[in-house]
Amino acid sequence: MSLMKVIATYAMLYMCVFAQAKEVKSLQSPRQWHVSISGNDSADGSATAPLRHIQTAAERAYPGDVVIVHEGIYRERVAPPRGGESKERPITYQAAEGEKVEIKGSEVIKNWRRLNNETWETVIPNSLFSDFNPYNDTIHGDWLARGQWSHTGEVYLNDRALAETERLEDVLLNKGNRQLWYSKVGNDSTWIWANFPGCDPNRELVEINVRRTVFYPEKPFVNYITVRGFHVSQAATPWAPPTAEQIGAIGTHWSKGWTIEDNVVTHSKCVGITLGKYGDEWDNKAESVEGYVGTVKRALDNQWNREHIGSHSVRHNRVSFCGQAGIAGSLGAIFSTISDNVVHDIGSSSFWGYELAGIKLHAAIDAVIEHNHIYRTEGGIWLDWMTQGTRVTRNLLHDNRVQDFSLEVNHGPIIVDNNLFLSPELAQVKLSQGVAFVHNTIAWKIWPTGDVDERQTPYMFPHDTQIKGYHDCPCGNVCYFNNLLLRENLSMYENSKLPTKMEGNVVDTLVQYRVEEMADGWYLEFIPTKSLSKECTKALVYSQQLGEAVIPRQRIELPDGKKAFDKDYLGRKRKKRGNLPGAIEFKGDSRVRVKVYDIWN
Numbered sequence: 001m002s003l004m005k006v007i008a009t010y011a012m013l014y015m016c017v018f019a020q021a022k023e024v025k026s027l028q029s030p031r032q033w034h035v036s037i038s039g040n041d042s043a044d045g046s047a048t049a050p051l052r053h054i055q056t057a058a059e060r061a062y063p064g065d066v067v068i069v070h071e072g073i074y075r076e077r078v079a080p081p082r083g084g085e086s087k088e089r090p091i092t093y094q095a096a097e098g099e100k101v102e103i104k105g106s107e108v109i110k111n112w113r114r115l116n117n118e119t120w121e122t123v124i125p126n127s128l129f130s131d132f133n134p135y136n137d138t139i140h141g142d143w144l145a146r147g148q149w150s151h152t153g154e155v156y157l158n159d160r161a162l163a164e165t166e167r168l169e170d171v172l173l174n175k176g177n178r179q180l181w182y183s184k185v186g187n188d189s190t191w192i193w194a195n196f197p198g199c200d201p202n203r204e205l206v207e208i209n210v211r212r213t214v215f216y217p218e219k220p221f222v223n224y225i226t227v228r229g230f231h232v233s234q235a236a237t238p239w240a241p242p243t244a245e246q247i248g249a250i251g252t253h254w255s256k257g258w259t260i261e262d263n264v265v266t267h268s269k270c271v272g273i274t275l276g277k278y279g280d281e282w283d284n285k286a287e288s289v290e291g292y293v294g295t296v297k298r299a300l301d302n303q304w305n306r307e308h309i310g311s312h313s314v315r316h317n318r319v320s321f322c323g324q325a326g327i328a329g330s331l332g333a334i335f336s337t338i339s340d341n342v343v344h345d346i347g348s349s350s351f352w353g354y355e356l357a358g359i360k361l362h363a364a365i366d367a368v369i370e371h372n373h374i375y376r377t378e379g380g381i382w383l384d385w386m387t388q389g390t391r392v393t394r395n396l397l398h399d400n401r402v403q404d405f406s407l408e409v410n411h412g413p414i415i416v417d418n419n420l421f422l423s424p425e426l427a428q429v430k431l432s433q434g435v436a437f438v439h440n441t442i443a444w445k446i447w448p449t450g451d452v453d454e455r456q457t458p459y460m461f462p463h464d465t466q467i468k469g470y471h472d473c474p475c476g477n478v479c480y481f482n483n484l485l486l487r488e489n490l491s492m493y494e495n496s497k498l499p500t501k502m503e504g505n506v507v508d509t510l511v512q513y514r515v516e517e518m519a520d521g522w523y524l525e526f527i528p529t530k531s532l533s534k535e536c537t538k539a540l541v542y543s544q545q546l547g548e549a550v551i552p553r554q555r556i557e558l559p560d561g562k563k564a565f566d567k568d569y570l571g572r573k574r575k576k577r578g579n580l581p582g583a584i585e586f587k588g589d590s591r592v593r594v595k596v597y598d599i600w601n
Helices: 003-027 054-060 168-172 289-301
Strands: 032-035 066-069 072-075 091-095 101-104 106-108 119-125 144-146 155-157 180-185 189-195 206-209 225-228 231-235 259-261 264-268 271-274 313-315 318-322 325-330 337-339 342-346 357-362 368-370 373-377 381-384 390-393 396-398 403-408 414-417 426-428 435-438 452-460 467-474 478-481 500-503 512-518 521-527 592-598
Touching: 032 054, 054 066, 054 091, 168 180, 168 189, 206 231, 264 271, 271 318, 289 452, 289 467, 318 325, 325 342, 342 357, 357 373, 381 390, 396 403
Parallel strands: 032 066, 066 091, 072 101, 091 225, 101 231, 225 259, 231 264, 259 313, 264 318, 271 325, 313 337, 318 342, 325 357, 337 368, 342 373, 357 381, 368 390, 373 396, 381 403, 390 414, 403 426, 414 435, 435 478, 478 500
Antiparallel strands: 106 206, 119 189, 155 206, 180 189, 452 467, 512 521, 521 592
């Protein structure tokens, strides 16, 4: 037998043995892997002999396994090398019940030297950063408008971020109460200057960003992962436009079937949770309509379809203090549900671009955005391009800057129902078609754009990612049923290019309202006018009344097969006749106070 035949024979034997071993491993009973701060990576991972690092457990875990992490602060990046097999057999990573588990992308920094009453300096060996130094990595990319000098690094004093400045003298000469920092990277070391007025940073908790992300696979198609119950913070995440790989503090990296639930995500430099696209050589080189269309076409060649991407569940997370977005996803959020999340304090003072929002999605095809509480963000909910078969329902938005809600160049169908839009800002909703607004309480005014957006954006075959065609975005093909408008009427649609339906809407600018946080939850208090109280005459709205999105030729219908909008924001049953306009049913014309969102920690 020739040498080549011998080699080929052994190679075949090796492949068969490897495949059999992999199959046997897959069929084994799921097991638990325990991780503890006091553990050892050479241990067997049992409850009595836990591992030390979450990543070590990730390398050992297979479909059906559960990684249980015990109380403590873990400073590491978790990159699962493999995923589960299905929703029924995921690989689950979870905090031990009743225990606080923090995973941080930062390291503690000591050895600060005082320069003056306000300013301290430290020198950090670059070996701390391995192959990625956030203080040599600037915020950059498509649709970033200002702040390109900002770095993905950050400095924290007792879990609060200081503000970066682009000049050292701002730090050295700072006499105000605002705490600033500045950095410089050399061949071997990184210098950081920071203001710590009234305290000694060597005696306080001072941390700096070191890792790009906290929980994020190195490669795409790591499917069916559950991430549950962690406190994730302080990641040096990059600017995440729709044309680039979108890396969050937690991110799915172009995969299917993740469940991200019950986590607290804070202080990600750009995005907290990402359901985004993969990276390629075209990243941040496509800032145009044609460029993003090219991104979509390449994604189709990279298995952008229901079988391989999306169907994620992001639920009951708190996401806050992120510079760009709380939850973002370009193309990767198809067929997903984002529900019961609290998103607040989003938006950076040092950089700004056209991707800021509490929730920012591109191509939210057949997605559901339900019962989220979004406040103090720059942008609220922003659905951009290819929003088709999407429902936005029972969300609470207030105290947001710039806008509460945006639908940009979509062709629908989109259902927006039973939401409390309570920020008195503009809403960019005029130039998307196939939209049904049903029983919303709306405090915003409509952004006064023209009557057509010339951008030719894609629309899909129903419930699919395949492109059916391209079309510009004329005003019209919208319907408003039984909405309560607190600031203006719907005259913006008078010169629509396409037909509109307006029935049962009430404009009442005299209604006084406020949203208040109490110990047990958030309350909406309002004083209805007598004329509003008399509007308890509205008929139940049925799905069949909504018509169709005329450009994709797809009916506007409830995704769960229901026939009517028979419950309000609070879940109260509506009648066939005798309903109020707006998101909440109430009685009388006196002061109304109702809990609209629970507090959770």
